[in-house]
Amino acid sequence: MQAQESRTNYLNANYGIRSWLLTVDHKRIGLLYLGSVTFFFIIGGLFAGAIRLELLTPAGDLVESDTYNKLFTMHGIIMVFFFLIPSIPSVLGNFLIPIMIGARDLAFPRLNLLSWYIYLVGSSFTLYAMVTGGVDTGWTFYTPFSTSMSNTNVIPTALGIFINGFSSILTGLNFIVTIHRMRAPGLTWFRLPLFVWAHYATSLIMVLGTPVLAITIIMVGLERGFHLGIFDPALGGDPLLFQHLFWFYSHPAVYIMILPSMGVISEVITCFSRKRIFGYEFVAISSLAIAALGFLVWAHHMFVTGMSVYAAMIFSFLSFAVAIPSAVKVFNWTATLFKGSVSFEAPMIYALGFIGLFTIGGLTGLFLSSLGVDVHVTDTYFVVAHFHYIMVGGAIMGYMAGLHFWWPKISGRLYPEVWARIAAVIIFLGFNLTFFPQFVLGYMGMPRRYHAYPDEFQVLNVMSTAGASILGVGYLLPLIYFAWSMRYGPIASSNPWRAAGLEWQTPSPPPTENFEVTPIVTQEAYTYPVQEVTVG
Amino acid sequence: MANAIATAHEHAHQHQFDDAEQQHSASSLGMWIFLAQEIMFFGGLFLAYLAYRTAYPHAFVTASHHLDVQLGTINTAVLITSSLTMALAVHSAQLGKQRLLLVFLVATLVLGGIFLGIKSVEYSHKFHEGLIPGPFFSVVSGDSGQQQLFFSLYFAMTGMHALHMIIGFVAILFLIVYTLRGKYTAAYNTPVELFGLYWHFVDIVWIFLFPLLYLFGRH
Amino acid sequence: MHHIVPLRVYFTIFAALIVLTGTTVWAAFQDFGVMNDVVAMAIAITKATLVVLFFMHVRYSDRLTQLIVSTGILFLMILFVFTMADPLTRGWLPLPRP
Numbered sequence: 001m002q003a004q005e006s007r008t009n010y011l012n013a014n015y016g017i018r019s020w021l022l023t024v025d026h027k028r029i030g031l032l033y034l035g036s037v038t039f040f041f042i043i044g045g046l047f048a049g050a051i052r053l054e055l056l057t058p059a060g061d062l063v064e065s066d067t068y069n070k071l072f073t074m075h076g077i078i079m080v081f082f083f084l085i086p087s088i089p090s091v092l093g094n095f096l097i098p099i100m101i102g103a104r105d106l107a108f109p110r111l112n113l114l115s116w117y118i119y120l121v122g123s124s125f126t127l128y129a130m131v132t133g134g135v136d137t138g139w140t141f142y143t144p145f146s147t148s149m150s151n152t153n154v155i156p157t158a159l160g161i162f163i164n165g166f167s168s169i170l171t172g173l174n175f176i177v178t179i180h181r182m183r184a185p186g187l188t189w190f191r192l193p194l195f196v197w198a199h200y201a202t203s204l205i206m207v208l209g210t211p212v213l214a215i216t217i218i219m220v221g222l223e224r225g226f227h228l229g230i231f232d233p234a235l236g237g238d239p240l241l242f243q244h245l246f247w248f249y250s251h252p253a254v255y256i257m258i259l260p261s262m263g264v265i266s267e268v269i270t271c272f273s274r275k276r277i278f279g280y281e282f283v284a285i286s287s288l289a290i291a292a293l294g295f296l297v298w299a300h301h302m303f304v305t306g307m308s309v310y311a312a313m314i315f316s317f318l319s320f321a322v323a324i325p326s327a328v329k330v331f332n333w334t335a336t337l338f339k340g341s342v343s344f345e346a347p348m349i350y351a352l353g354f355i356g357l358f359t360i361g362g363l364t365g366l367f368l369s370s371l372g373v374d375v376h377v378t379d380t381y382f383v384v385a386h387f388h389y390i391m392v393g394g395a396i397m398g399y400m401a402g403l404h405f406w407w408p409k410i411s412g413r414l415y416p417e418v419w420a421r422i423a424a425v426i427i428f429l430g431f432n433l434t435f436f437p438q439f440v441l442g443y444m445g446m447p448r449r450y451h452a453y454p455d456e457f458q459v460l461n462v463m464s465t466a467g468a469s470i471l472g473v474g475y476l477l478p479l480i481y482f483a484w485s486m487r488y489g490p491i492a493s494s495n496p497w498r499a500a501g502l503e504w505q506t507p508s509p510p511p512t513e514n515f516e517v518t519p520i521v522t523q524e525a526y527t528y529p530v531q532e533v534t535v536g
Numbered sequence: 537m538a539n540a541i542a543t544a545h546e547h548a549h550q551h552q553f554d555d556a557e558q559q560h561s562a563s564s565l566g567m568w569i570f571l572a573q574e575i576m577f578f579g580g581l582f583l584a585y586l587a588y589r590t591a592y593p594h595a596f597v598t599a600s601h602h603l604d605v606q607l608g609t610i611n612t613a614v615l616i617t618s619s620l621t622m623a624l625a626v627h628s629a630q631l632g633k634q635r636l637l638l639v640f641l642v643a644t645l646v647l648g649g650i651f652l653g654i655k656s657v658e659y660s661h662k663f664h665e666g667l668i669p670g671p672f673f674s675v676v677s678g679d680s681g682q683q684q685l686f687f688s689l690y691f692a693m694t695g696m697h698a699l700h701m702i703i704g705f706v707a708i709l710f711l712i713v714y715t716l717r718g719k720y721t722a723a724y725n726t727p728v729e730l731f732g733l734y735w736h737f738v739d740i741v742w743i744f745l746f747p748l749l750y751l752f753g754r755h
Numbered sequence: 756m757h758h759i760v761p762l763r764v765y766f767t768i769f770a771a772l773i774v775l776t777g778t779t780v781w782a783a784f785q786d787f788g789v790m791n792d793v794v795a796m797a798i799a800i801t802k803a804t805l806v807v808l809f810f811m812h813v814r815y816s817d818r819l820t821q822l823i824v825s826t827g828i829l830f831l832m833i834l835f836v837f838t839m840a841d842p843l844t845r846g847w848l849p850l851p852r853p
Contacts, residue, residue: 105551106552107553107562107566108566109552173569177565180565180819181558182552182562208576211573211580212579214577215579215580215581219581219584222692227670228670228688229669229670230584234681235682236679237685238587238591238842241587245580298837299841307841307845308844308847311837311841311844314840518554568820568824576827579831580834586835591842605780612776616772616773619772620769622810623810624762624765736806736810737811740802740803743799743803744799746779747783752783755783
């Protein structure tokens with residue numbers, strides 16, 4: 001752990017605002033994304049806070065119902081499109097994929113920077129729509145409400161999401177080409193870190209799914225703006241066609257959020273169990289299986305819409321099938337822990353939290369994919385709780401695990417471990433207190449998207465709001481100590497976790513070109529020595 | 537996209553690549569993935585067409601009779617010819633024949649312009665016949681709404697196709713400028729090759745649009 | 756890497772595309788019953804295949820390119836088939852509909 005001030009790295013290679021805004025270094029672009037998605041996470045979090053505050057009391061007393069509609073809509077849009085989807089791929093994926101495969105950069109560095117600017121333009125449109133009155137359609141933009149009834153800012157919001165989609169597509173394209181064409185000598189497909197496999201699968205979804213959302217948004221825009229009635233029931237159009245098109249992207253989009261997280265978990269679990277992952281090939285292939293099967297299940301969002309019951313049965317069956325590759329991962333992570341020398345550093349606490357929360361989220365997903373139960377709980381808080389267990393309990397736990405795990409590599413500094421462990425535990429507890437009561441509420445019949453509710457639901461709602469404030473504190477802590485550690489944290493060595501993987505063989509922070517000499521890979525991923533003393 | 541590719545090569549190869557060969561294979565792969573994305577993009581529109589044509593076959597046949605088969609056929613031939621000139625442009629670039637490359641790029645541009653010219657004539661006919669969906673749609677019949685669906689899709693599909701051609705024009709102009717500067721040689725012509733792929737893709741979209749919109753139910 | 760396709764191939768394919776365009780217009784005005792749609796789509800798919808294989812050089816490309824083209828078409832088919840599975844079977848169950 002010697003001081004390494006004299007060495008040139010990607011952070012001190014050059015200074016000034018231009019060197020950041022015009023950078024083509026994937027590591028710097030990753031940091032630009034880190035800043036922007038954190039900004040949107042805070043905004044989305046504020047909307048969530050307002051929602052929970054309104055639901056503290058049964059009466060709709062804090063905000064009007066119209067305002068409440070806008071709050072949950074904007075919470076959903078910001079969190080889904082401007083935080084969750086770009087979060088891990090654009091921040092950690094951008095930073096790590098080239099280093100993990102021993103490349104100097106992504107295949108198309110300028111395209112990468114362009115992705116970030118497209119993200120900025122798209123998010124600006126959406127922000128503009130929000131400050132000028134917001135939008136109240138729900139993040140799903142269901143027609144005909146979004147096309148002919150809502151009198152809020154549907155078009156600028158949708159335009160923002162449309163533009164942002166290209167950022168996602170270009171990032172996915174860049175990753176796929178990079179992983180295919182830029183691997184270091186000796187780095188065969190089955191020697192790749194599972195983080196890279198997960199991002200490869202994610203990129204496939206980004207490239208194949210996002211354009212369908214794009215064209216759907218165009219059709220909604222044409223209908224709303226130019227009276228081209230494509231989904232208009234008055235002309236014989238089918239609103240369910242909109243839902244099919246929308247969910248063709250938006251269900252796989254959930255896998256865009258969760259797959260990268262699973263990639264992070266595979267890295268963290270192996271490192272802190274000091275074991276090679278159990279069943280590497282199965283974990284790798286299950287990422288691709290999730291990506292592919294994820295495209296075959298979308299209509300389980302539509303079981304009560306009046307769609308064909310025969311089609312519904314097929315979609316129900318296929319939704320169950322997605323559980324198989326997901327379970328393969330959970331079993332293999334658990335088997336990796338077995339007889340490993342497990343230690344509980346902050347990233348590991350998040351990773352273990354992920355396994356538990358994702359399992360609950362996944363199993364309740366099975367309730368929702370069975371036709372009968374789904375009819376009972378559709379549009380209740382059961383659904384809300386389910387997808388928050390996946391998106392917050394899964395995706396964000398993985399994001400936090402990854403941020404902590406690679407923070408020394410990104411910043412060259414160590415974060416305060418004690419505080420990080422405290423924050424991880426707070427987040428885990430706060431999360432469960434927020435969302436577990438919502439399962440019960442939903443099962444009891446509390447519908448989502450209303451600002452008022454009957455008195456008998458209050459106790460559970462108060463618990464949920466209390467949990468949300470704890471969760472808020474939990475998320476605030478890392479924000480503070482990461483900022484602190486950037487300046488005052490102890491200098492990190494190149495491999496503070498003694499982890500396997502190419503990214504740990506280059507200095508922290510890495511030089512602009514990532515490696516002094518292109519590494520040659522001669523062994524499998526996760527070759528942890530079996531007998532090793534646990535790190536405190 | 538095409539713009540980024542067209543301007544992305546100042547040197548023999550960029551620093552992140554080991555050699556020009558790796559750079560070429562990466563760029564080519566990137567373009568193909570982009571085209572896969574385009575397939576899904578147009579796929580949404582084709583799906584809407586499929587769904588409504590299945591639901592309302594009669595209204596769709598009636599509505600499609602308003603389209604001009606003659607102009608549609610001419611346009612199909614024009615676009616196929618522009619695909620040929622584009623293929624020949626790539627061929628000339630690969631052989632390092634810069635003059636021929638220039639000629640074929642300009643020919644492609646001109647043919648594309650003719651296509652859009654004819655398309656705009658058709659659009660203005662539809663406008664005068666009151667076939668623009670919305671409050672001014674003038675077909676009065678029991679299935680007027682369903683015929684509007686046809687024209688909504690007609691304008692959305694051909695409009696999106698035309699937009700892709702216009703984007704293609706911008707890219708060709710860049711290619712022409714760089715050709716005049718002598719940038720493309722037998723050793724390095726990736727942008728021409730990749731743009732060719734894009735142009736052929738746009739042609740393929742039209743190959744499907746033509747029978748679906750103009751020809752069904754003519755007998 | 757750069758496979759140079761002989762000019763003869765380009766002109767042959769072009770001629771085929773023009774002939775097929777003529778054929779599809781001619782066929783559209785004949786009454787084949789339900790087969791009209793099938794013929795039109797078969798011709799369109801043939802034309803598209805010719806363009807992909809020869810103008811776009813996929814016939815001479817590596818396996819990965821061919822895989823990407825196939826993947827794009829496969830997912831397009833998933834979009835079509837799984838969506839149409841709904842409207843095509845919606846009326847099978849004799850339920851009162853609004």
